[in-house]
Amino acid sequence: MKRREHSAGRLSGLLVAGVVFVVGLTVVIAVHAGLRSTQRDNAERVMDQRTAVAQAAVRTETERYRSLVEATAAGFRTDDALTWDDFDTATAPLASANLIGAASLGFVVPATDEQIPAVQRLWRSRGAEGLTLRATEPRDEHFFTIFTRPLHNAGQARNGLDVSAAPEAAAALEESRRVGRPTVSDTYVLLRDRRLPPEQQQLSFVFAAPVWTPASRPEFRGWVVLGLRGQDFLSGVLATVGQGKLDGRLLATGRDGGRPVVAEHTVPGTPDLRRSVDLPVADRVWTLLTQADAARLPGASSTLPLTLLLTGIAMTVLLAGLVYVLATGRARAVARVQEATAELRAAEEESRRQAVLLGAIMASITDAVGVVDENGAFLLHNPAARALLGVTEDTDDPNAWQQHYGLYEPDGRTPFPVEDMPLMRALRGEPCDGVEMVLRNAQRPEGILVSVDGRPLDTSAGRHGAVAVFRDITELRRYENDLAVFAGVVAHDLKAPLAVIRGHCEAARDDLDESPGEVRGSLDRIILAVDRMAALIDTLLAYTTARDAPLRTRRVDLEALVAEVVQDHTAHLPPDGRPRIHVAALPVVEADPAMLRHVLDNLIGNALKYVRPGTAPRVEVTGHPSGGTWARIEVADRGIGIPDSDKPDIFTSFHRAHAEAGYSGTGLGLAICKRIVERHGGEIDVADNPGGGTRFGFTLPVPVGDGSTPPAPAAARTAPAQPRDDGFTENEEETMDETDEAAARAALERALAQRAAMENARLPGLSALPAADPSGHDPAAAPLRAPVPDRHSTSAGAE
DSSP states (O other): OHHHHHHHHHHHHHHHHHHHHHHHHHHHHHHHHHHHHHHHHHHHHHHHHHHHHHHHHHHHHHHHHHHHHHHHHHHHHTOTTOOHHHHHHHHGGGGGSOOTTEEEEEEEEEEOTTTHHHHHHHHHHTTOTTOOOOOSSOOSOEEEEEEEEEOSSOOSOOTTOBGGGSHHHHHHHHHHHHHTSOEEOOOBOOGGGTTSOGGGOOOEEEEEEEEEOOSSSOOEEEEEEEEEEHHHHHHHHHHHHHTTSOEEEEEEOOTTSOOOEEEEEOOSSOOOEEEEEEEEETTEEEEEEEEEOGGGSTTTOOSHHHHHHHHHHHHHHHHHHHHHHHHTHHHHHHHHHHHHHHHHHHHHHHHHHHHHHHHHHHHHOSSEEEEEETTSOEEEEOHHHHHHHOOSSOOSOGGGHHHHHTEEOTTSSSBOOGGGSHHHHHHTTOOEEEEEEEEOOSSOTTOEEEEEEEEEOOGGGSSOEEEEEEEEOHHHHHHHHHHHHHHHHHHHHHHHHHHHHHHHHHHHHHHTTTSOHHHHHHHHHHHHHHHHHHHHHHHHHHHHHTTTSOBOOEEEEHHHHHHHHHHHHHTTSOGGGOOEEEEOOOOEEEEOHHHHHHHHHHHHHHHHHSOOTTOOOEEEEEEEEOSSSEEEEEEEEOSSOOOTTTGGGTTSTTOOTTGGGTOOOOSOHHHHHHHHHHHTTOOEEEEEOTTSSEEEEEEEEOOBTTTBOOOOOGGGGGSOBOOSSSSOOHHHHHHHHHHHHHHHHHHHHHHHHHHHHHHHTTOTTTTTSOOOOOOOOOTTTSOOOOOOOOOSTTSOOOO
C-alpha cells in the first residue's frame, strides 16, 4: 500500500512539474523574441544614424576640397605674375589644415612641344629653381606641374611632371578648362605614387580648378590641382565618425559610366546591416556603401535577451523541480528520517567506542595530561596527572591554581604568575614547550621540578580550550647537576698534572740558560702545548656548563666590562704595537657578569686574532636600543671575514671557519657565546662588515623602569635563577647563597666519592689517571670563567 501511494505521488508530481515547465518555457521564449525584435529595430535606427553621419562627413570633406581648389584658383587669378613666393605664401596654411587623404596641391600650366623651352625659362625666372619640363610623349598639349606643396608627409615636391601622362587627370583638366569650374577626375594611381611598391599604391583622384584672368577677354593661365588618395581619405573619415563600428566602401562614377571601388574600410565583426547613399562630388556623383555588425553597435546590442532566456529557463527548471519536490516530499522525508535515524545510531555507537578508547589511552599513558575549557575549568585530568599533582580535587578558577596546586618559579620560592602558566598562554593561542616550575603542596612537601608543554585545543573538537602535558624532571635535573659537578672535578684533575708539567718545564728552562737553543725551543713548545691543553679543558668545561649554569643577573655597566676585556687583551703589548679599538657609548644591561664577560672576551679576542698578516687589528664596539626592553651590542672588525658558506654553521660546536688558513682554535667559542646569549633570551648573528671584515651582533635585556629585573625569558627558565626585588633582605640572600654553596660542596664531595670508587674498581680509562688530592674548586658555583688572555699568537681566542 505504501509503495503504491509513493508511486502515485511521484506520478502526480511529475505531471504538475511538467505543466509548470512548459508554461514557464513558453513565456520565457515569447519575452526573449520580443526583446530581440526591439533590439533589431534599435540596430536599424542606429545604422541609419551612423550612415547619415558618414554621408555628411564624406560630403563635407569633398566639398571642402572642391572649395579649397576653387578659392586658391580665384586667388591666383588676381596675380598677374605668379611667383614661387606667392604660391608658398598662399598654400602654407594648408600644411596644418588636417586635409584627410590629401597628397599635394600644385599649380599646373599647359604647353605645346614648341613652347616648353619658353615656359621653362619663364617659370624659372619666377622662382621655380631647377625646374625641368620633360614631356613623356609627343602630343598636342602637355600639362606640367610648376609649383607643388606636399601635404601629410607626402615626400618632396616633384615639379616638372607631365600630368598628361595620366589620361584620367588630363581629362579632368581639360573638362575644367572647358566648363570653367572645378572638376574631379576618374580614379587612378597618382604619378608620384607609381614608384611605390604595389601593396602601398592606392586608387586616387584629383580636383582641378581653372585659373582665368579677370579681364574682359579672359586669358587661361593654368590649373590648381589637389591630389587625393582614396583609401587614406575614406579610412580617415570613417575612423572618426564610425568609431570602429562601421564598414564602408566608396564607389566613384567614371566618365565611361563605370563604378569602380575607390577604397574600403573594414572593422571587426560580421556585418548584417547595409546601407547605400549617393554623394555629389564636384561634377560627379559618388556612392557610399556602409555596413555594420548589429551586435557591435552601441545601444543596439545587449546581453539582456540571452540573460533573460537563460535565467528564465533556469527559474522554470527550478520552479518545476520545486513543485516536484513539494509533491513528493512526504515520502522522501519519511525515507530520510529513517536513514538519519540509522546513521545517528551508528554515530552514537562509534562515539561511545571512541570515548572508551580515549579513556583507556589517557589512563594508560605515563605522562600527566590536563585539559581545560575556554574559562579555565578542568575537563580532564588523567590518573598520571592526579598522581603527579598530588591533589584529588580540581579548582576551576585560574587565579587559584597557584595556591591550590602549589606552583612556584624554578627557584622554589617565587609564586608562578598566573598569566605565564602554560595553560593560560595556550588559552591565548600561544603554544609553549618546556616551561619549568616547582610543584610543592601538602601531599608533596619536598617539592618536585616539572616541565610543562601547553597547546591550544583544536577548535574542530567543538569548543575552545587548552591542553597541557606535565613531566617530572627532578631526577633529570639532579643527574645533570651531578654531571656538571663531575665535569668540573675531571677538568680540575686534568689541569693539575698539566700545571706540574708546565712548572717543571719552566724550572728546566730557567736552569738551562746556557744550553743550546734547540733544548730551550723544545721546552717552549711543551709549555705552549700545555697552555693550549689547559685552554681546551677550560673551553670544554664552559661549553658543557653554559646551558645549565645558574643565571645570576644584575645590572651590568657594559662600558666598564668592555674596558676590562680590552685591557686584558692589550695590556701586555707595547704602546706602539697596540691595536685600534673604538668603544662607543654602551647601555646598561641586565645579565650575568661572568657569562657576559665570556661572550665579550671571545668576540673581541676573535676580532684581534683573525687579521691579515702584516696589518694592525681594528675593532669597533657599539650598542643601541632594540625594541623597548632590549639592547643590541655589535662587535665589528676589519679582519679576514667569514665566507658566506660558513656563516650558517659558525655557531655550531667544533666548527672552525679558518682552520685551513693556519688559525688555531677549538671551534667552541662561538657555540658558547650562542648558548649564553640564548640563556638571557637574546639572539646572536653575524654579517659582513660594509668596510671589510665581520660584524657580530647580539641582544640582551635592559633594566625595566626603575632598574628592577625584567621577567626572565622563556629560554632562561631551564635552570634556577636568583630572583631580584622579591622581598628578601640582604641577610636572607646571603643565607641562600651559603645554602647554594653548601649544596655545591656536597655535590662535589659526592662526585669525588664516585671518582674514588671508580678508581678503586680500576675501570678502563680511569685507572691510568694520576692520583690527586680532592680539590676545593667549586665548578657549580662558578661554572663559567673568562678565558685567560692569550699571550701567544698561536693560542688566541677560538672561533
